[in-house]
Amino acid sequence: MRITEVEVIPFTLEREEFEGGGSTTTATTTQTLTRIGTEEGVDGYCLGGGVHGDRDGLSPTQRKRVEQIVESRLVGENPFDREKFWRWMWGFNRDETTLSVIDIALWDLQGRALDTPVHKLAGGCRERVRAYASTFPNMGSPSDYADHAEACQQQGYTAYKIHPYYGWDPKTGRSAPSRPSHVEHDLEACRRVNERVGDEMDLLYDPWGTYGSYEEALQVGRELQEMGFAWYEHPMNEYQVSSYEKLSDELDIPILAPEIADGSIFTRADWITREAADRVRIDALRGGITGCLKMAAICEAYNVRCEIHMSGFANLQVLAATSADTCTYYERGLLAPTIDYETPPPYLEAIPDPLDDDGYVHVPQESGIGYELDMEYINAHRTD
Structure with missing residues (x-):
């Protein structure tokens, strides 16, 4: 089997967009479907990537890079040589x-x-994963x-995970610069x-790196610790690794980071050895499924939790191929x-x-990633 083409198919759709404070709007947006074709007629797909x-x-620039x-490097190659391509692209x-x-x-x-779900190819471990509800930021009042x-x-x-107020002023209910932070409202x-559901739910917190000073991050972390939150995610800019080292040493609540830092497994392995965070964050857009599986193995060796970031088909397949002792939760949302x-x-x-009554998500069992694509819709709304 050989690769014959790689294309990115852009198509439009109408979608609800959350604007903060409980309001939504309907907007036309462009989604993409990347397709790798082979001479035997078997295709592989990836939705999105933004x-x-x-x-x-x-984005148009990203589409151009892929195509x-x-x-030019993949056509004529064996599509099963994923590790070779992964190393080549890093190189x-x-x-x-x-x-x-x-x-x-x-x-x-x-x-x-091979008519097999990806998580079985990667070494199946579980069929369902415990989910947490992950909020949009700026959802309204604390109540x-x-x-x-x-x-x-x-x-x-x-x-339940709280994304608090950022790029938004909770006093005026309007968008605003990310600084100053709104620590007291957060x-x-x-x-x-915590008062409403803290006795029944694990509570998680992610201010998405918006605290501009170590003192703010420490203040919030101390109170989260007192309330018994299960983790404190990405409190500061992730280029400030030494500040994370200090924060992780000062607080008992587990620090979860880096969330969005470039460098896939290489950056995150460095954070582990520097003890800059207590748990590591990665997702399938930070090194692909291959990178996530490598990171889970690194974390298992160091006895560090590897929490998968974001929802989606590829992330679910990774979770199903790993143990709950290493990768505990699925982030459902926003x-x-x-x-x-x-x-x-x-x-x-x-x-x-889909979520069951026990709070678990069941992993798709279709061949490949699990997409059930409506190609009729995609082709009808294609825009080149």
């Missing part, structure tokens, strides 16, 4: 998104060729967060949620009271992650 995983399409740079300093999208599509292709947490608990979730949202998460977008027949 800001938030499966949900967001590649013009990567295709040529290809950006993580390009590398990751190609890696995911190649895993999907092999799964389809709105508490109401939403209670609704999620009633839906079956056993864990903490009040945490207090309200969620808000005004957003319908349960209805599949028009280009999919089903969402990847």
Whole structure:
């Protein structure tokens, strides 16, 4: 079997966008589907690759990289040589998104060729994964967060993650610069949620690196620690590794980082050896499925948790191929009271992650990644 083509298919759709404070708007956006074709007619796919995983399409610049740079290297090659391509792309300093999208599509292709789910190819370990409800930021008042947490608990979730206020002023209810931080409003949202559901749910917290000083990050961490939160994720800019070393040493609450830092396994292995965080974060757009599996193995060797970042098909396949002792949770969302998460977008027949009554997501068992694509919709809305 040989690769014959690599293409990125852009297509449009109407989608609800969360604007903060409980409001939504409908916007036209461009999604992408990367396809790797072979001479035997077996294709591999990767949805999205933009800001938030499966949900967001590649930018025009990223599409051009995949089609013009990567295709010239892959055509004529055996699509099962994923490790060779992964090492080759790092050697040529290809950006993580390009590398990751190609890696995911190649895993999907092999799964389809062998009529096997990707997590079985990678060494199956479990069929369902414990999920946590992951909120949009800026959902409204602290009481709105508490109401939403209670609704999620009633839906079956056993864990809840707060994305607090950033790029938003909770006093005016309008967008605002990311500085200054709104520490007291952030903490009040945490207090309200803890009072409402803290005895029944694991609580997690992610300010997405917006605390501009070590003192702010420490202040918030100390109070989260007192409330018994299960982790404190990405509190500061992730280029400030020495500040993370100091924060991890000062606090007992587990620090989860880096979340979005470039460098895939290489950056994260360095954080482990420097003890800059207590748990590591990675997802399939930071080194592909191959990178995530490598990172899980590194973490297992060091007895450090490797928590998978973001929702989506590829991340679920990684989780199903790893142990809950190393990779505990699936991040389901982003969620808000005004957003319908349960209805599949028009280009999919089903969402990847239906939630059961016990708060677990069952991993897709279809061949490959698990996509059930509506190619009729995609082709009808294609835009080149």
